[in-house]
Amino acid sequence: MTVVLGIESSCDETAASVVVDGKTILSNIVASQVDLHQVYGGVVPELACRRHADVIISVIDQAIKEAGMTMEKIDLLAVAKGPGLIGALLIGINTAKAISLALQKPLVAVNHVEAHLYATMMSETVTLPCIGAVLSGGHTALVRMDTFGEWKLLGETVDDAIGEAFDKAAKILGLPYPGGPSIEQFAKGGDENAYPLKAGSVKANPLAFSFSGLKTGVLYTAKGQSASISSPLILNQQEQKNLAASFQKAAFADICKKLALATQKEGISTVLFGGGVTCNQYLREKVAQDLPEIRALWPQNQLSLDNAAMIAGLGYHIYKTNGASSLDFPAETRIAFIPIDRNQS
Numbered sequence: 214m215t216v217v218l219g220i221e222s223s224c225d226e227t228a229a230s231v232v233v234d235g236k237t238i239l240s241n242i243v244a245s246q247v248d249l250h251q252v253y254g255g256v257v258p259e260l261a262c263r264r265h266a267d268v269i270i271s272v273i274d275q276a277i278k279e280a281g282m283t284m285e286k287i288d289l290l291a292v293a294k295g296p297g298l299i300g301a302l303l304i305g306i307n308t309a310k311a312i313s314l315a316l317q318k319p320l321v322a323v324n325h326v327e328a329h330l331y332a333t334m335m336s337e338t339v340t341l342p343c344i345g346a347v348l349s350g351g352h353t354a355l356v357r358m359d360t361f362g363e364w365k366l367l368g369e370t371v372d373d374a375i376g377e378a379f380d381k382a383a384k385i386l387g388l389p390y391p392g393g394p395s396i397e398q399f400a401k402g403g404d405e406n407a408y409p410l411k412a413g414s415v416k417a418n419p420l421a422f423s424f425s426g427l428k429t430g431v432l433y434t435a436k437g438q439s440a441s442i443s444s445p446l447i448l449n450q451q452e453q454k455n456l457a458a459s460f461q462k463a464a465f466a467d468i469c470k471k472l473a474l475a476t477q478k479e480g481i482s483t484v485l486f487g488g489g490v491t492c493n494q495y496l497r498e499k500v501a502q503d504l505p506e507i508r509a510l511w512p513q514n515q516l517s518l519d520n521a522a523m524i525a526g527l528g529y530h531i532y533k534t535n536g537a538s539s540l541d542f543p544a545e546t547r548i549a550f551i552p553i554d555r556n557q558s
């Protein structure tokens with residue numbers, strides 16, 4: 214039995230979790246900073262860092278206590294090494310390194326985006342090969358996994374991530390941050406066919422995404438041609454709801470279209486979803502409706518948004534395969550997926 218303490222601080226959630234053997238979650242503590250950033254309509258990195266530093270020790274303490282553990286009983290530490298905000302990442306990483314040094318426990322560095330996909334494997338049995346769909350605030354990508362732990366890139370966003378597009382669209386409509394749940398709620402009273410919005414296509418790769426034009430479409434519809442984000446809304450409340458619904462429909466129609474293409478092209482029907490946007494119930498219904506031929510696997514609710522259970526879970530497997538990380542590993546603001554090599558697949 215391997216008891217892993219996971220630590221996550223890549224953006225605006227400070228999280229710690231104790232997981233046994235990569236699957237059994239004994240505790241999963243998430244200190245959200247939404248209250249702190251809401252007035253700014255987005256994450257303010259400097260404020261995020263300060264809050265992480267303030268709460269990280271008590272979050273870890275709580276995770277250990279809730280798991281009925283002591284620090285001595287932890288066999289392994291796992292921490293998110295990136296991608297994310299540099300200062301925010303460093304707080305989790307340096308805390309983990311300090312614990313590792315002080316208590317002589319091994320530490321593994323974990324890729325946050327891969328952990329979002331692993332989150333779904335914690336509750337679902339996955340057969341390989343499969344396709345992974347990362348739909349988060351910082352990333353939008355379709356990847357393929359033939360061997361456990363090795364994700365290869367099929368296509369990713371060339372501009373905004375899908376969650377970022379939701380956050381920006383919400384800001385345009387004056388809805389609270391984070392924008393995803395706000396838009397989903399607001400759109401419930403709207404007509405999704407009211408506005409003919411569409412996400413972009415990328416010539417060089419039909420499996421790549423582009424959401425910045427869709428966001429601009431929302432801006433111009435909501436505030437007038439060539440308006441800026443601070444311009445006043447020109448739509449009444451019902452029209453705003455129609456716009457939110459039309460935006461949501463367009464964003465998810467694009468995800469479904471590219472998933473249909475990817476599964477067909479790769480000859481794979483299992484799709485693993487990960488990231489905060491997978492909280493969206495309309496998306497889950499749309500996938501079931503539009504893509505009945507795929508086996509869609511979703512993360513459990515408390516594992517969709519940023520959390521440390523997914524870090525501890527994936528950390529366990531990395532340790533089993535590669536052993537501990539050397540303690541001088543850096544925080545990485547960006548980590549690219551390896552492009553797929555068609556000659557090998």
Ligand code: KG4
Binds near residue numbers: 351376392490
């Ligand atoms: O995975 P996550 O917690 O953080 C990143 O790694 O980026 O995702 C956060 C993103 C935010 O952009 C948020 O607006 C979006 O997930 N999100 C949603 C919903 N809940 C959260 N987007 C659409 N619908 C939702 N219900």
Ligand code: ZN
Binds near residue numbers: 325350
């Ligand atoms: Zn995340």
